[in-house]
Amino acid sequence: MSASQIDAVALDGVGPLYDQIRRAIRDLILNGVWPPGTAVPPEHALMERLGASRMTVHRALVQLAREGLITRRRRSGTIVASPPASHAMLDILSIPEEVRGLGHAYALTVLQRRDGRAQRPVVSLFELGRAVDVVHLSVLHWADGVPHVLEERVIHLATVPAAAQEDFSTIPPGDWLLQNSLWSQAEHAISAVAATAEQAELLAIAEGDPCLLVERRTWNQGEPVTAVRLLYPGGRHRFVGRFGPYGKV
Structure with a gap:
């Protein structure tokens, strides 16, 4: 000073x-x-x-x-404090583009991956059928070395079998899906939640701190493609949407 x-x-x-x-x-x-x-x-x-x-x-x-x-x-x-990052509220976001658009360097860490029959906690979390085969991923996205968002995702192997061959170490699953799959319908929800101890440690925040949870599911002609939960530290982010009388502008 x-x-x-x-x-x-x-x-x-x-x-x-x-x-x-x-x-x-x-x-x-x-x-x-x-x-x-x-x-x-x-x-x-x-x-x-x-x-x-x-x-x-x-x-x-x-x-x-x-x-x-x-x-x-x-x-x-x-x-x-840094100003909160702004996000287009209903777009299918590319997290690397989001981070670079803020002027930061992007990186990702695949924390966990499991292929095959979805385990019971995953079935419950994503409202899956009991006999569904998925790629289950936990990914931490970084902006200039600071945790940006924690992603948990399932990709339905029956709809996107090529996901089994991709390790997602260089391209995040959301961007990979935009390049390698089709979707015809999406469901999108945003809610406020408190960080658990494990989430707080990964996001470098305090346990119980407010977070924005973005949940999205996509389908192609009625067949499920992916479901994702994106957990953003609430103090670092805000979501923005601009609409006209006939939809988004």
Whole structure:
């Protein structure tokens, strides 16, 4: 933290002191003076600079964190948060394109794969028949080395038998399916869920943190193609759709 950085926090004299502090820091962030990843001055430095009590400074920072403008970590301090990634709400997304569109480097890790008869937990999770043969994949997608989304997917081998020969180490399953299969109908749902301990560890968030769960199933002429669950850390993402009176525009 430089002296010029903390000197940039200027109050406007309007309203409660905590709200003046909140607005001063907010404006520095929104105007790009403090870009994402910038260290926010610690509470004691802000107290000294602004002549405010610890409680007042703390209240301002808590509100900024609630607004998603800063991220507070006990050990690493407070930094300016990255803006949430935006997603087209109903499109069949290419996750690598999504990540690169945000200006980040893409990578993937296949965490687990199992081919053959779907096991009971998978049958329940994806509402499958008992005697269905699938490729069951768990994949972690990365953006600049940060976990971006956790994918769990089944691909129906009766409909897409070529999936058995693909290892998905270089091309993610969603992109591979767009190139190697057809679909005529899709079902799409988005819900808010809390991260389990295992999910939180993989996504580098805290257990119980809010996540956006995107669930999608596709069929081709009535035959199931794939079902996928995409778990996004809620604080890093938002979904956007634009519609007109006759559908998407």
